[in-house]
Amino acid sequence: MQYMKGKISTHQAILLSLTVIMSPSVRFIPNFTATKAKQAAWVSPAFSFLIIFLFLYVVYAIVDKYQDTPFSEVMNDICGVVIGKILLSLYIIWLTVLTTFYVRYYAERLLTTVMPYINNYLFTVIMLISVAIMVRKSIVALVRMNELMLPIFVLVFVGCFVFSIFKIQVKNFLPVSRLDVIPISKAGIGIVGMWGYLPFIFLFSGMIHSKKDIKKYGLKSVLFLTSVTVPLIAMCIGMLGPKIIETMPIPFFVAVKQISLFDTIERIESIVVTIWIFSDLLLISLFISMLLEMFKSLFRLSDTCSLTGIYCIFLFFLSFYLARDIFELECFSSQIYIYVNVIFLIILPTLVFFVGKLRKKV
Amino acid sequence: MITLGIIIVALSIFEIAQMRKKKLKKEIVIYICLAIISFTLGAFYISKPLSKSISRYALDLLERNNQ
Numbered sequence: 208m209q210y211m212k213g214k215i216s217t218h219q220a221i222l223l224s225l226t227v228i229m230s231p232s233v234r235f236i237p238n239f240t241a242t243k244a245k246q247a248a249w250v251s252p253a254f255s256f257l258i259i260f261l262f263l264y265v266v267y268a269i270v271d272k273y274q275d276t277p278f279s280e281v282m283n284d285i286c287g288v289v290i291g292k293i294l295l296s297l298y299i300i301w302l303t304v305l306t307t308f309y310v311r312y313y314a315e316r317l318l319t320t321v322m323p324y325i326n327n328y329l330f331t332v333i334m335l336i337s338v339a340i341m342v343r344k345s346i347v348a349l350v351r352m353n354e355l356m357l358p359i360f361v362l363v364f365v366g367c368f369v370f371s372i373f374k375i376q377v378k379n380f381l382p383v384s385r386l387d388v389i390p391i392s393k394a395g396i397g398i399v400g401m402w403g404y405l406p407f408i409f410l411f412s413g414m415i416h417s418k419k420d421i422k423k424y425g426l427k428s429v430l431f432l433t434s435v436t437v438p439l440i441a442m443c444i445g446m447l448g449p450k451i452i453e454t455m456p457i458p459f460f461v462a463v464k465q466i467s468l469f470d471t472i473e474r475i476e477s478i479v480v481t482i483w484i485f486s487d488l489l490l491i492s493l494f495i496s497m498l499l500e501m502f503k504s505l506f507r508l509s510d511t512c513s514l515t516g517i518y519c520i521f522l523f524f525l526s527f528y529l530a531r532d533i534f535e536l537e538c539f540s541s542q543i544y545i546y547v548n549v550i551f552l553i554i555l556p557t558l559v560f561f562v563g564k565l566r567k568k569v
Numbered sequence: 570m571i572t573l574g575i576i577i578v579a580l581s582i583f584e585i586a587q588m589r590k591k592k593l594k595k596e597i598v599i600y601i602c603l604a605i606i607s608f609t610l611g612a613f614y615i616s617k618p619l620s621k622s623i624s625r626y627a628l629d630l631l632e633r634n635n636q
Binding site for chain 1: 576577580581584587588591593595596599600603604606607610611613614618619622623624625627628631
């Protein structure tokens, strides 16, 4: 494998995206899809697959023409400098709120699952200090570590699914009929808002070299996401039922808690929490490094490493302004932010692509 | 609030000194802007920790539009 200083390969970027998507998906997808599509929720990844599959062609076309250039520069070239800068500013605002959102969710999730009597300031401070160190020293090392960790995570997930098979009740995710098509598509939009991070990381990250290789891995990674998401939803719905899941903040955690194999293998939720923390660490580090790259492009800066510390302080306070408790966070996530995600992850890049087509730049 | 001020000033002195060594003038301006915004945000939060959140404002706006 080809290694370049401060850069990661397409293969590593794909693995990174999969780990990054893991934490928000486990929290959000079972709950959202069960609310929208009830017992048919497990079919909704098929709809999302279709959307992302089509969107990958937009990414292929952009990467074909612009190679490793970050999307912030591509927008300037296609839409002109003024509109490009406006779009980039919107992306910076959106990504800042998104990162803050994940910082806050990380702390709230630890509070609600394993450590309910600890002040969430502590979790947030520890996470942001780790992220600041990571981003300053280059997150490439963490990305390479992820190459080793992801297979273990997948193994844990497969283990959770296999151990839970005995408790899954098929009647919980049947029947599925043609009447479920619209609810499935509504649920699928939520999944698109999560999976969209994969092409987004490709388009915006400046640390990936030979982006053209996405043609090799793009479809495979979306197929992998589909094959993991279907059992994830099926496991939660099958064990708990769609009505109970709708009211739960983290159904996957509750489902894993119920796993008991011959009364010997129990309490594997602690491994799941460890995976979440690693995934959150990667996600927040990656988003902050991408934000700093966007700043670099917007203000034509030469080095943004020094901004990491102060930006983390800013995110710390913003995370407490974002929501007062986990209920507000959940409402904000499922009613507003997931749709905003779809706009920024899928719709805006597609619009830029079509403008590029009209202007014969792509 | 004093602790926050001390942390931000200490961090700023350290970072700005490094940026000056590298002659990064634009970065220093952006850094100072970010430091001021962070301090203001932090000061507001410390003085009114239970004020209405951004999510609440957004959800209220959504409810009003749906009515």
